[in-house]
Amino acid sequence: MSRVAYVNGTYSPRDEAVVHIEDRGFQFADGVYEVWSVFDGRLADFDGHMQRLHRSLNELKIEIPMTAAALGVVLRETVRRNRVRDGIVYLQVTRGTAPRDHAFPADVAPSVIVTAKRIDLSKGDRTAVNGAAGVTQPDIRWGRCDIKTVGLLPNVLAKQAARERGAYECLMYDEMGLVTEGSSTNAWIVDENGKLRTRDTQANILRGVTRAAILKLVEAEGVELDERAFSVEEAKKAREVFVTAASSFVMPLVSLDGVKIGDGKPGPIATRLREIYLEQARREAI
Numbered sequence: 049m050s051r052v053a054y055v056n057g058t059y060s061p062r063d064e065a066v067v068h069i070e071d072r073g074f075q076f077a078d079g080v081y082e083v084w085s086v087f088d089g090r091l092a093d094f095d096g097h098m099q100r101l102h103r104s105l106n107e108l109k110i111e112i113p114m115t116a117a118a119l120g121v122v123l124r125e126t127v128r129r130n131r132v133r134d135g136i137v138y139l140q141v142t143r144g145t146a147p148r149d150h151a152f153p154a155d156v157a158p159s160v161i162v163t164a165k166r167i168d169l170s171k172g173d174r175t176a177v178n179g180a181a182g183v184t185q186p187d188i189r190w191g192r193c194d195i196k197t198v199g200l201l202p203n204v205l206a207k208q209a210a211r212e213r214g215a216y217e218c219l220m221y222d223e224m225g226l227v228t229e230g231s232s233t234n235a236w237i238v239d240e241n242g243k244l245r246t247r248d249t250q251a252n253i254l255r256g257v258t259r260a261a262i263l264k265l266v267e268a269e270g271v272e273l274d275e276r277a278f279s280v281e282e283a284k285k286a287r288e289v290f291v292t293a294a295s296s297f298v299m300p301l302v303s304l305d306g307v308k309i310g311d312g313k314p315g316p317i318a319t320r321l322r323e324i325y326l327e328q329a330r331r332e333a334i
């Protein structure tokens with residue numbers, strides 16, 4: 049849990065940190081967010097998340113609240129004040145506070161909120177060694193999932209469906225039965241023919257920063273990649289299924305809707321990618 053939060057220029061104890069009831073993040077989910085993983089007090093994939101933040105803000109015509117360097121200072125200071133060695137730092141930028149009206153208000157300053165919390169990384173490592181369960185359900189989200197907005201209710205419902213079925217993640221699928229992504233992760237398979245597959249980002253999915261980092265590693269490892277959507281049925285017949293995100297890194301799924309994937313154990317490609325991704329993320333964190 050975050051003990052100190054940054055809200056619009058002030059660091060306060062978490063329980064005293066508040067935003068206005070007319071903040072457009074609260075009223076309309078009119079805001080965006082980013083999550084960086086933290087290793088040894090340093091931020092992983094710093095530039096990738098910052099670039100996606102700028103893209104999300106730009107798509108919604110929300111003013112960039114401060115330079116990347118200044119934001120970096122706030123993120124690191126929040127990490128420091130919360131004494132986070134390993135964990136995550138969360139940033140939310142909303143359009144700001146204004147009397148409730150659907151259209152954009154004039155001359156409003158964006159709200160900036162930062163929290164940070166510790167995570168016991170060994171817990172995720174243990175889950176990854178045995179592999180996790182996945183479930184599936186239809187994707188009911190809007191048409192701009194490439195923007196990382198705080199409007200996450202369909203994702204919340206999908207994650208809750210996973211939890212209620214004792215699973216780690218819910219993979220969502222479109223009207224063609226093709227997997228879009230996880231509720232808070234990008235989805236991958238090693239198909240029956242041994243090809244690594246993940247949906248291309250021209251579709252309505254988030255351009256995962258971890259996904260992009262993994263794609264580079266895949267190339268360097270010489271793994272054959274087919275950036276193409278796969279169906280739920282293909283996933284159930286796949287040799288491996290795994291998901292990626294800043295907070296999960298690479299997490300193997302060893303069952304999907306109760307169907308065993310491969311031999312029911314994490315496969316070699318997911319295991320190797322987790323290892324080399326973590327190695328690189330730790331090394332390059334700033």
Ligand code: PLP
Pocket residue numbers: 083203229230231232233234254255256257258259292293294295
């Ligand atoms: N897809 C969705 C819907 C997400 O919410 C997230 C992360 O929050 C991801 C994918 C993974 O993105 P990243 O690797 O940038 O954390």
